Amino acid sequence: MAWQSAAVALTGAASAAPEAAGELNRALRTLATTDTADEAGSERDRPARQRIDHLVNLLTARAVTHLEAFRAERTAAADVLAAHRGFVPQAAVLLAHALDLDAGPDPLHSALVRLARLHEGRPVLASRTAQTLATRITYAHRNGIGDTDTLLTVAARLGATGDTAEGLFATALTATGGARTEWSGPWRTQLRLLRQHPVPDVRDAAYAEVTAHE
Numbered sequence: 001m002a003w004q005s006a007a008v009a010l011t012g013a014a015s016a017a018p019e020a021a022g023e024l025n026r027a028l029r030t031l032a033t034t035d036t037a038d039e040a041g042s043e044r045d046r047p048a049r050q051r052i053d054h055l056v057n058l059l060t061a062r063a064v065t066h067l068e069a070f071r072a073e074r075t076a077a078a079d080v081l082a083a084h085r086g087f088v089p090q091a092a093v094l095l096a097h098a099l100d101l102d103a104g105p106d107p108l109h110s111a112l113v114r115l116a117r118l119h120e121g122r123p124v125l126a127s128r129t130a131q132t133l134a135t136r137i138t139y140a141h142r143n144g145i146g147d148t149d150t151l152l153t154v155a156a157r158l159g160a161t162g163d164t165a166e167g168l169f170a171t172a173l174t175a176t177g178g179a180r181t182e183w184s185g186p187w188r189t190q191l192r193l194l195r196q197h198p199v200p201d202v203r204d205a206a207y208a209e210v211t212a213h214e
Contacts (some may be wrong), residue, residue, distance in 0.1 A: 004054060008138060012060040023075050026081045032084040052081070056090045060097050074098035082118060092118050096132045101146040105153040112169050119165035123201055126165040130205070133171040138162055141180060151177040152186055159194050159202075167202030170194060175209050181208060183211040 012023065033049040058076055078094035081087040095115045100107065119126040140146050151173045159170035171194050178187035194206035 005006070011055060011062065023078060024055070024073070025076055026076055028055065029070075032081060032087050049086075052087060052090060053165060056081075056093060056131075059099045060093055066131070071098045071100060076105060088118050089128075092129050093132060096129055096136060099133075099136070101137060101140045103150075105150050105157075108150060109154045109157050112154065113138065114165065116163060116165035123164050126168050129165070130168040132173040133169060134176050137173065138178040139177075141176070148177055148180055152190060155190055157198065160191065162198050164199045164201060167194065167199050168205055171202060171205040171209070174206070178209065179212065182184050187211075 006015060056077075058074050059077060074094045075098040078091040078098065080091075081094070082091035092115065093096040093119070095111075099111050099115075101112070115129070116126070119129065137146060137151070155170045155173035155177065157170075158166040158173070161167070170190075174187060174190050174194060178184075181187055183191075188211055191206055191209060191211065195203055197203050197206065
């Protein structure tokens with residue numbers, strides 16, 4: 001389809017030039033504003049939403065192949081979509097892929113808290129985003145990106161707040177960090193703390209991780 005080819009060209013150009021990134025964000029804003037009716041028709045069903053999903057998929061695929069590059073592009077697109085209630089899930093995906101995993105504890109923690117704020121009242125989305133984070137951190141580690149001590153510090157901060165999304169993100173960081181270190185002592189301690197979290201979903205996620213198999 002012509003619009004799919006245009007989407008590929010637009011996301012590719014946005015990675016290379018700020019002007020094109022502006023065009024991408026204008027396109028996302030227009031599509032998000034246009035997508036207001038629950039059509040569910042036999043011929044068409046929310047075409048604007050389908051185009052947004054396609055653009056987001058292209059941007060996240062580019063994030064996987066280019067890892068830490070083009071972060072500003074994904075963050076700006078996420079900001080556009082986060083302003084529209086119906087597109088918070090897409091914004092969360094983009095922000096998860098825009099995280100600077102080589103950042104220090106303070107900026108990484110701040111970025112994850114910002115991401116968590118998108119998930120207020122959305123525990124299912126929070127769980128899905130936590131899985132996205134775990135996958136991304138694991139893949140980044142294989143490419144030499146991300147510091148284990150930083151992950152531990154951030155996981156401890158997130159897990160201590162009692163917030164659902166932050167707790168689930170802390171569990172994702174703990175699962176990946178624990179696996180990296182073959183569950184060294186500090187990571188086992190962090191997992192035990194998460195198993196005492198006030199939110200049942202966080203406790204369940206922490207108990208799903210196993211430090212030593214029988």
